[in-house]
Amino acid sequence: MNQRQQISxxxxxxMLLLLVGLFMVFGSLLVAALGSNMLGVSLLQVPDALNRPQNANISRLLNTLATLVAFLIPAILFAKVLSKQPFSWLGFNKRMNGKQVLIVVLITFAGMILSGSLGMLNQKIPLSENLLKQAQQLENAYKNAMMNMAHMTSLTDYLLAMLVMALAPAVFEEVLFRGAFQKVFVGWTKNAWAGIIITSILFSAIHFSFFGFLPRIALGLILGLIFYYTNNLWLSILLHFLNNGFVVTQLYILSAQGKAIDKVMDETMPIWWGSIALILLVVLFRLLLAESNQLKTEKTVTNPEMMTEI
Structure with a gap:
């Protein structure tokens, strides 16, 4: 028996929420202490110091550490409580094939188009003047932090940015949100769509970006469906990494050309493009489900209930 005693x-x-909250606080304190020591400033001066372009690499590393502590460690501890094989429970399975990978890559690009269209729609949501001001302040703070970490002047900077802004978030966020939270919500609601949607909303909200709220919900839904259909966290990590890596690469190319990079963060697409992308996604997900079911018949799947169609 790989499962421990059942917990409601x-x-x-x-339990998961408490673990994340505790490790978020611990991670923030750890980053503040390390930042103060590495930058030679007081604890109160650390946030401002990390936003300086010359400290971009330190900012990237500390942000990665904070995310690891806040997301990855709680998810692993949580899985250890529920299963004697925590990594398998989280979805780190080896069973996948080249066709699945190819379909996920295609889903990535269709998903980017859909997210761009939803970004345009997000901007059209009416807000009161006060709420709009607060949303803009949160957006500016988020954007400034991202732009500072995206400051790249060499190939080394680019590779480091790909590691800490593309790969690390993809792994840490997928382990927590798809590997842990989504499983809890799907089991709790006894409805796959409900669990995936709730997880996607939580995933979007944690980024504190109103103007990116709908695009991130869409990304969360796509990631959630990939994990649900395949029961393989590596495939959702792949899509998440490609999505992040595409943005980082855009930023690096523009930086190398001496062009403004802030527009990449605000990039949107015509709403009608999203309709085409949605049709493509339906087709691609049907192909992914068929391929995953085919793989299921060829090899024993750890959690066969996760392979049923929504």
Whole structure:
């Protein structure tokens, strides 16, 4: 038996939420202490110092450490409580094939188009003047932090940025949100769509970006469906990495050309493009489901209930 004593889903949610909260606080304190020591400033001066372009590499490394502590460690500890094979429980399975990988790559590009269209739609949501001001302040703070970490002047900077802005977030966020939270919500609601949607909303909200709220919900839904259909966290990590890496690469190319890079963060697409992307996604997900079911018949799947169609 790989599973430990059954814990109710509401209690699982509270346990996971408590772990994330505790490790977020610990991670923030750890980053503040390390930042103060590495930059030679007081604890209160660390946030401002990390936003300086000359400290971009330190900012990237500390941000990665904070995310690791806040997301990865709680998810692994949580999985250890529920299973004697925590990494398998989280979805780190080896069973996948080249066709699945190719379909996920195609889903990535279709998803980018859909997200761009939803970004345009997001901007059209009416807000009161006060709410708009608050949303803009949060957006500016988020954008400034991202732009500072995206400051790249060499190939080394680019490779480091790909590691800490593309790969690390893809792994840490997928382990927590798809590997842990989504499993809890799907089990709790006894409805795959409900669990995936709730997880996607939480995933988007944690980024504190109103103007990117709908695009990130769409990304969360796509990632959630990939994980649900394949029961393989590596495939959702792949899509997440490609999505992040595409943006980092755009930023690097523009930086190398001496062009403004802030527009990449605000890039949107015509809404009608999203309709085409949505049709493509439906087709691609049907192909992914068929391929995953075919793989299921060829090899024993750890959690066969995760392969049923929504």
């Amino acid at each position: 889903y509401p209690l699982q949610f509270l």
